[in-house]
Amino acid sequence: MQLNTMAALNSRQLNKRSLWAIIAALLILVCINYKIYQQEQLLAHGEIILFELAPVDPRSLMQGDYMALNYDIARVVSGSVDELSNTPDNHDGFFIVTLDQNRVAQFDSIYNGAALTPAQRRIQYRVRDGRVKLASNAFFFQEGRAEEFEHARYGEFRVNQEGKLLLSNMIDKDFKRI
Template structure:
């Protein structure tokens, strides 16, 4: 009799654990799918802005089927962040840009909560290990297309009103997608 009671308790505990594991898996999958939906929405509806590429170490420019990226504007943001004495080594923030006639982002200032003009855009940045990071520092492409991407001059981003960025394409000097 005691053995049957123990088996029944273990069976109930196991089924409760299984139920919680299933609930956890569903929540994780829902979160992942929501994140994918957000990225797809940004890609489809985000405003296009361009960041001029800055030189990178030529040994790491093309590595396999991706290219390492650095942005000219990130250096400017980094200098402004360095001037603030109250910022930690790792933090997130926003900066303000104005777009020129070709949609190239020009740095205005770090964001301090002041209302933006219609010509200005809010851009999110992250500082990690003392370096300013934008949405992506690498661009992946199809195998065999490395020579085409050697001519990239700009990174094309999609940005939403919250300043979130998503790298969508590489652009050449003639403002054509590669």
Template sequence: MAKTSFLLARWQRRALVLVVFTIAALLITVNWRIAQFEQLLQEGKIVRFALAPVDPRSIMQGDYMTLEYAIAQEVWLVLPDGMLEGQLLLAVDSQQVAHFVDIYHAQPLTTEQLKVNFRIRNHDVKLASNSFFFEEGQAEHFSQAKYGEFRVNERGELLLVSLLDEKLQRL
């Protein structure tokens, strides 16, 4: 009986060490990703995408707006068959509004160009967030959105910062 309790105690210690290690690894990973987002907010270039808002309400999730990007149709026209992710080559005008140029193929960028990551999911071009959640009762206010303002880093990762009206003013 003592031998059985000793083996059980050893198994319990190993399980506890495994649980503690897993939790620590998870916390480190989550905090590292949060730090990356904070750095992107602070140091990322501003880029704006013309939007095509789709659905301003969700009964299960509260008020939100599904976002579609105006460049999505242009991307579909040149997207190679079977390509599900990659990077887009964009030109940015003086107001930081992005315009689709082509699929990025590791060519050198000019100062007016940048690359952004994309993926295809459910036959939609996804850039960053494809939804924007807002306070209940604000659907009419946010339905005026014409642009999404993002921060982009050197790797092409995007982070949605805010929605803008037709005059590029924050909503």
């Protein structure tokens, strides 16, 4: 009789653990799907903004089915962040840009909380290991298209009201999507 009672208790504990594992798995799936939904909304409704590409190490420009990216504006932001002596090595922040007639972002300043003009946009950046990082430092493309992307001059991003960026396309010198 004692064995039956212990087996029943172990079975209940196992069922309880299984239930918690299923609930945890469902929560993880909900979180992942919500993040995907947010990214899809940003792609569908985010404002288009272009960042001029800066040279990268030619050996890492094209590596298989992706290209390493660097942005001219990141260098400018890095210089401005370095001027702020009270910023930690690894931190997140925002900078302000104005868009030209082709929607290319021109650096204005590091965001200080002041109200923006209608022409200005707030953009999120991250500093990691002393380097300013924007949304992505790589662009993945379909196999066999490397030569097409060698002509990229701008990264096309989608930006939302919170300043979050998502790389969506590469743009050539004539402002055409590749």
